[in-house]
Amino acid sequence: MNSPAPNPETKGTFVTDAALKRLKKRHAAETRFKFYGQFAIAIAVLALIALLVSIISQASSAFQRNMLVFDITLNAEDVAPNGTDDPDAIARNVSGFNLLLQDSLRDQFLPEDADASETRQLFGLFTRLAVLPVAKKTAAHVDMVGTQQTVSVALADDIDLYLKGGVTERKSIDLGQVASARGAIGDGIYVSLAPGTDTSALAEAIGGFQEQSLDDSAPTTLIGIGNTWYSVTGFSSNEIALAYLAGARVAPDPSQGIRALVLAQAEANRTVSDRQIAWTMLLKDEGRIRKAFNSTLFTNADSTYPELAGTAAAIVGSLLTMLVTALLAIPVGIFAAVYLEEFAPKNRMTDLIEVNINNLAAVPSIVFGLLGAAVFINFFGMPRSVPLVGGLVLGLLVLPTVIIASRAALKSVPPSIRTAALGVGASKTQSVFHHVLPLAAPGILTGSIIGMARALGETAPLLLIGMVAFVAEVPDGPTDESTVLPVLIYKWSTGAERAWEPQTAAAIIVLLVFLVLMNLIAIILRRRFERRW
Amino acid sequence: MDGNVEDFVETARNKQALNMAEMTKVDCRHIDVFYDEKQAIYDISMEIQDRAVTAFIGPSGCGKSTFLRCINRMNDTIESASVKGQIIMDGADINDPSIDPVLLRSRVGMVFQKPNPFPKSIYDNIAYGPRIHGLAAGKSELDEIVESSLRKAGLWEEVKDRLAAPGTSLSGGQQQRLCIARAIAVSPEVILMDEPCSALDPIATARIEELIDELRERYCIVIVTHSMQQAARVSQRTAFFHLGKLVEYGDTERIFTNPEDSRTQDYITGRFG
Numbered sequence: 161m162n163s164p165a166p167n168p169e170t171k172g173t174f175v176t177d178a179a180l181k182r183l184k185k186r187h188a189a190e191t192r193f194k195f196y197g198q199f200a201i202a203i204a205v206l207a208l209i210a211l212l213v214s215i216i217s218q219a220s221s222a223f224q225r226n227m228l229v230f231d232i233t234l235n236a237e238d239v240a241p242n243g244t245d246d247p248d249a250i251a252r253n254v255s256g257f258n259l260l261l262q263d264s265l266r267d268q269f270l271p272e273d274a275d276a277s278e279t280r281q282l283f284g285l286f287t288r289l290a291v292l293p294v295a296k297k298t299a300a301h302v303d304m305v306g307t308q309q310t311v312s313v314a315l316a317d318d319i320d321l322y323l324k325g326g327v328t329e330r331k332s333i334d335l336g337q338v339a340s341a342r343g344a345i346g347d348g349i350y351v352s353l354a355p356g357t358d359t360s361a362l363a364e365a366i367g368g369f370q371e372q373s374l375d376d377s378a379p380t381t382l383i384g385i386g387n388t389w390y391s392v393t394g395f396s397s398n399e400i401a402l403a404y405l406a407g408a409r410v411a412p413d414p415s416q417g418i419r420a421l422v423l424a425q426a427e428a429n430r431t432v433s434d435r436q437i438a439w440t441m442l443l444k445d446e447g448r449i450r451k452a453f454n455s456t457l458f459t460n461a462d463s464t465y466p467e468l469a470g471t472a473a474a475i476v477g478s479l480l481t482m483l484v485t486a487l488l489a490i491p492v493g494i495f496a497a498v499y500l501e502e503f504a505p506k507n508r509m510t511d512l513i514e515v516n517i518n519n520l521a522a523v524p525s526i527v528f529g530l531l532g533a534a535v536f537i538n539f540f541g542m543p544r545s546v547p548l549v550g551g552l553v554l555g556l557l558v559l560p561t562v563i564i565a566s567r568a569a570l571k572s573v574p575p576s577i578r579t580a581a582l583g584v585g586a587s588k589t590q591s592v593f594h595h596v597l598p599l600a601a602p603g604i605l606t607g608s609i610i611g612m613a614r615a616l617g618e619t620a621p622l623l624l625i626g627m628v629a630f631v632a633e634v635p636d637g638p639t640d641e642s643t644v645l646p647v648l649i650y651k652w653s654t655g656a657e658r659a660w661e662p663q664t665a666a667a668i669i670v671l672l673v674f675l676v677l678m679n680l681i682a683i684i685l686r687r688r689f690e691r692r693w
Numbered sequence: 694m695d696g697n698v699e700d701f702v703e704t705a706r707n708k709q710a711l712n713m714a715e716m717t718k719v720d721c722r723h724i725d726v727f728y729d730e731k732q733a734i735y736d737i738s739m740e741i742q743d744r745a746v747t748a749f750i751g752p753s754g755c756g757k758s759t760f761l762r763c764i765n766r767m768n769d770t771i772e773s774a775s776v777k778g779q780i781i782m783d784g785a786d787i788n789d790p791s792i793d794p795v796l797l798r799s800r801v802g803m804v805f806q807k808p809n810p811f812p813k814s815i816y817d818n819i820a821y822g823p824r825i826h827g828l829a830a831g832k833s834e835l836d837e838i839v840e841s842s843l844r845k846a847g848l849w850e851e852v853k854d855r856l857a858a859p860g861t862s863l864s865g866g867q868q869q870r871l872c873i874a875r876a877i878a879v880s881p882e883v884i885l886m887d888e889p890c891s892a893l894d895p896i897a898t899a900r901i902e903e904l905i906d907e908l909r910e911r912y913c914i915v916i917v918t919h920s921m922q923q924a925a926r927v928s929q930r931t932a933f934f935h936l937g938k939l940v941e942y943g944d945t946e947r948i949f950t951n952p953e954d955s956r957t958q959d960y961i962t963g964r965f966g
Contacts, residue, residue, distance in 0.1 A: 506772060576809035580872070582770060584822035584879055585799035594821070595811060 215672075219665035225454040225467065226323045227312040228286055228443065232264055236306050239298060251299035257291040261313065269406060269439055281435050287465050290314045312450060317466040317659035318431045319440055323449065326658060327432050329372075329424035331365040334417075338385060341412040349390060349402040351383075351412055362420055369424040377426035380434060384419050385412040387445070389438035392420075406438035431658075457666055461632050462648065466659035469652070471670050473634045477547055477627075477642030478616060478674065484551020484638055485558065485615050490608050492555075493562030497604075500563070501570040502592050521560035528557045529621030537625060544626035548638040553621050558611035565607020569600040602686040609682035613675055619646040645671045718743035718883060718913040719764060724778035726759050726768065733759050736778075737939045739932060743882075743913045746905060748924035748945065750917075751934035752960065757917050760934070761885050764915065765801035766794040782883075799826050801883040802876030807892050808868035810860030810875070815852050818860040818871055819843060822879035838878055846874035847904050866897025873904065877912075884908065886916040890923065902927050921961060925949050933957045 238260045242249040262283050266274070269282055290313040297311075298304050314320070321327050336357040343349040353359065362381075369379035381392040383402055388410065390402035412418075421441070427434050443449050460470025504510045532553035536542045542549050573596045581591035597604075622628070628647050635642035643651075645667065652664040719741040726734035734756045741747050741764075749757035759768065766787065768774040780787045787797050799822070810818050819839040822828075829835035839856070843849040848870045852863070860871055869889055876884055886905070890898040905914060905927045918924050924931055925945060932942040933954070941948060941957045952958045 574809075576805065576807060577811065579767070579770070579805060580809040580811060580875075581821075582767065583765070583798065583803040583805065584825075584875055585795050585797075586821075586825055587795045588770075590825055594825075599812060 215665050215668050218662055219669050220662075221324045222457065222662035222666035223454050224451050225456075226315045226320050227450050227452050228315050229310060229312045229448045229450055230261055230264060231308065231310050232260065233308045234298060234305050234311075235260070239295070240302075240305050245302075247299040247302055250302065250305070251296050254288060254292055254295055257295045257298075258288045261286070261291060261311075269442075271409075278435065281433050282439065284316055284436065285319055285439065286313045286316055287468065289463070289465065289468055290316075292468075312452070314456065314467045315449070317657055319436060320467055321659050322432050322437065322440065323444075328430055329369065331361075331369075331422045333361050333365060333420045333422065335359065335362065335383075335420055336418065338412050338414050338416045338418050340414055343411070345404045345409050345411060348393065349404070349411060350399045351385070351402065351418065352399045353418065362422070365422040369422060372424060373426075375429070377429060379425065380423040380427055382421040382423070382434060382438060384421065384438075384441065386410070386416050387442065388412070389441060391434050406435050407442050454666075457663075458670075461634050462630060462643065462651075463632065464630075466655065466657055466663050469663060471645065471648060471667050473631050474643050474645045474648040474667070475670065475674075476634050477550075477631070478644040480547035480635060480638045480642065481550045481554060481644055482612060482616060484548055485554040486608075486612060488552060488555030489558045489562050489611060489615075493559050493608065493611075494566050494604060496559075497563045497566030497570060498592060498597065501567050502596065503588065517560050517563055521564060524620075525557055525618055526620040526624065528553050529624030531556070532621060532625045543639060543641075545629045545631075545641045545643075546627075546639050547635065547642050547644075549625050550622050550627050550642075550644065551638065553625060554615040554618055557618065557621060558615045561611035561614065562604075562608050565610065566600070566604045569603025569607065570596060572603065573599045598689070601689045605685050605689065606682055609678055613678055616674060616678065617646050617671070619650055622647050623650075645674065716740075716742055718782065720779075720781040721760075721763070722779040722781065724760065724763060724776065724780065726756070726763065726777075727775045728771075729773045733937050734763075735937045739939060739942050741883075741913060741915060742930060744909060744911070745929040746909050746914045746916060746927050747930040747932065748916050748918055748928035749932050749934060750919075750921065750924050750960070751940075753919075755934040756937040757932075757934045758887055761887055761915060761917050764883065764885055765798050765803055767798075767803065769794055799879045800881050801885060802879060802881035804869070804872050804876055804884065804886040804889045806888040808865055808872050810863070810868050810871050812859060812861055814857045815843075815860050815863070815871060816856040818875050819878045822875060826879055828879065842874040842878040845877050845908065846870045847900065847907075848874055864897070866893050866900060869893060869897070869901060870904065873901075873908075877908075881912065883913045883915065886914065888917050888919060891919065898923070921949075933960065935960070 239253060239256050240246070240250050241253065241256060265282055265285065266279065270278060294311045294313060315323070318327060335353055337354045339352045339354045341349060341351045366379055366381060370376075373379065382405065383390045383392055383400065386408065388407035389405045391405050392400060393403050394401040421437070423430070423437070432440075440449070456468060456470050458470060458475075459472055460468060461473035463469040500510060500514065532549060536549045536552055537544055577595050577599065578591050581595045582588070586594065622644060627643050628651065629641060629643065630651075631641055631643045633640075649664055649667045649671065652660050652667055655663075717740045721741070722738050724734055724737045725732065737760060749761060751757050759774075762768045763776050763780060764787075766776075768776055776788060778788075782801075785792065811821065813821075816839055819842050820829075820835050823835060823838050829838055840849060840853075843852065848867060851867060852858075852871075860868065863871060869892075873884075873889075890901050893901065902923065905916065908914060909929075916924075916928065928945045930943065931945040931948040933940045933948065933952075933956075935956055941952060941954045943953075948957065949961060952961060
């Protein structure tokens with residue numbers, strides 16, 4: 161392609177028209193193939209970018225979460241029923257802390273005679289177990305008991321999702337000022353807007369959402385005046401009929417600011433009720449909802465509540481499993497490869513072994529899971545769901561990969577090195593361990609780590625040996641019940657709540673970070689080994 | 694059995710100590726070599742002299758390298774190869790099962806066609822042999838062996854300041870001399886050279902040839918070469934191989950000036966080969 165076309169003026173006798181034509185054809189073919197190659201690379205890069213963008217954009221919301229802040233006195237009778245000298249009792253006293261915080265919310269938002277449904281909705285702002293970190297913190301600093309403290313708990317997943325823009329589409333519209341108001345909180349309030357207020361935006365939002373609605377249910381309109389929220393019960397020509405929802409029980413005054421919040425979906429179609437939204441707005445106005453880094457994702461074990469679920473147990477489980485896998489697959493794989501490549505006689509027997517190893521590398525991973533269940537659990541009676549068994553199964557799974565990669569690395573060591581070593585009187589073993597193996601080490605290492613990376617992402621065989629169990633505790637050792645990252649991802653991805661979606665993406669990112677770290681280690685080790693020469 | 698091995702080593706060390714001049718170092722009797730079914734060497738008998746350079750010449754595929762490799766049992770490493778016949782060295786048959794090839798190779802060093810230094814430092818290249826054979830008691834002794842080997846190979850002046858540099862960083866000729874030094878370092882009695890100059894330019898070749906001439910005073914050297922001039926320049930005895938058979942063997946001068954066999958005559962004068 162780069163060679164210039166021959167100048168017809170100066171062409172010699174050997175540059176015939178036919179030859180030039182052929183040349184042109186060849187150059188065209190070359191250009192074509194270059195284009196195919198670039199096209200293929202472009203597709204690969206695009207696929208990678210699409211993958212990363214979709215995962216990161218989904219996961220980004222999981223790395224931050226909204227916390228509900230309380231300024232509260234930790235009364236001893238509530239949080240430390242057995243006295244402050246027993247931190248364990250405080251740490252376990254989830255109910256006490258829960259009641260304390262729930263009461264604080266009820267005192268603020270609900271009247272004495274509130275019905276059970278309202279109370280349930282209010283208490284649904286956070287889950288009972290979310291107070292656990294507060295309890296643990298208090299247990300660690302018992303002098304906190306009896307003092308005024310600022311504590312924060314994770315909001316329930318639906319509320320969190322709503323604050324992050326999920327649950328339902330919405331529009332916030334400023335309606336200027338209240339012109340006049342009549343009625344009472346208990347019976348219904350009628351407000352009229354200041355003359356000349358432009359309400360077209362409100363009408364447009366309601367109309368738009370109504371059109372989008374799948375079941376013809378009307379969108380919800382909430383109205384906030386001062387510290388009180390109302391739901392709209394009807395519009396008349398010059399008045400809006402309102403029903404009290406939450407907040408201060410005072411009737412609106414003229415000239416107070418008024419704003420509307422239009423929600424695309426009717427209350428029945430949402431997981432968050434009108435009241436919960438109103439309370440959330442009030443808490444937000446108070447500055448009691450704070451965004452924080454979601455450290456739970458890395459410090460907690462699995463949970464049935466998305467806002468409390470973390471990857472810690474799966475990370476530790478994956479590490480333990482990888483440890484067992486590495487201890488089995490790498491030494492056995494390397495020694496098998498060394499024997500087959502350097503010592504074994506080349507006969508029908510070794511040919512058979514070689515063919516079988518190659519076939520083994522292509523066996524579906526779930527088959528190894530069945531084998532693990534049958535041999536390790538049923539026959540040897542090992543416990544289910546433990547990293548030891550998982551590691552052994554994955555070790556068998558990656559063994560062929562390690563053997564094949566190690567053999568390729570050994571094969572690539574020039575034979576002159578072997579003859580040189582033998583020539584100065586080294587024995588076969590010395591020539592292998594002093595010269596061949598160190599030269600093959602970078603390749604063996606790369607192969608082993610690729611095998612380990614495959615094991616790290618493997619799900620199917622672990623399902624069969626019971627590592628899909630719900631594990632709420634970080635495992636202490638390889639014989640503790642445990643789960644691993646890919647299985648956790650699988651489980652989270654099947655969760656019913658919407659909040660599992662970003663959570664799953666976040667767990668995928670954790671897994672990818674793991675893989676990148678492993679590859680990084682492989683590169684560093686390879687560099688180090690190569691530098692010795 | 695064990696007594697045999699010890700005697701083998703004992704005699705060798707004694708002879709070296711006494712600096713005994715002996716005419717025949719390696720006595721090959723009726724050697725046949727087979728690669729599977731195919732016979733590569735047919736009934737070759739020859740006596741190789743000590744303190745002399747013996748050149749093996751002959752056309753490609755005539756079996757001279759195969760025969761050379763019999764002398765340090767390198768053919769053992771080729772699975773399909775089998776060797777028949779006796780090779781007597783210092784009164785012991787080296788093909789006897791009681792002789793460990795590792796022990797033999799410490800007495801019969803080898804230099805290969807392509808320079809093949811270990812991908813390690815120059816120092817480690819030389820020190821490897823003495824280390825595995827336990828020839829040096831300490832670091833200072835090892836340093837001495839490295840220095841004297843490099844001096845004997847004529848490489849010391851060029852590399853003494855960079856012993857830690859990798860052996861592969863040297864030029865081709867230097868690498869080959871490094872390989873010779875490596876072979877010398879285990880204090881062998883016989884050095885086998887399989888076309889040691891075929892990958893080198895004429896200047897490097899000249900240096901190696903000079904070196905071979907110097908080494909002749911201490912070692913029994915066998916060299917396989919494709920260059921007739923080289924054989925004439927460096928060797929005292931020449932053996933001409935053809936199709937797996939030893940055609941003619943005698944003093945180099947006589948082989949090149951007055952060959953008895955017509956095939957030798959034809960090969961030397963360049964009529965085939």
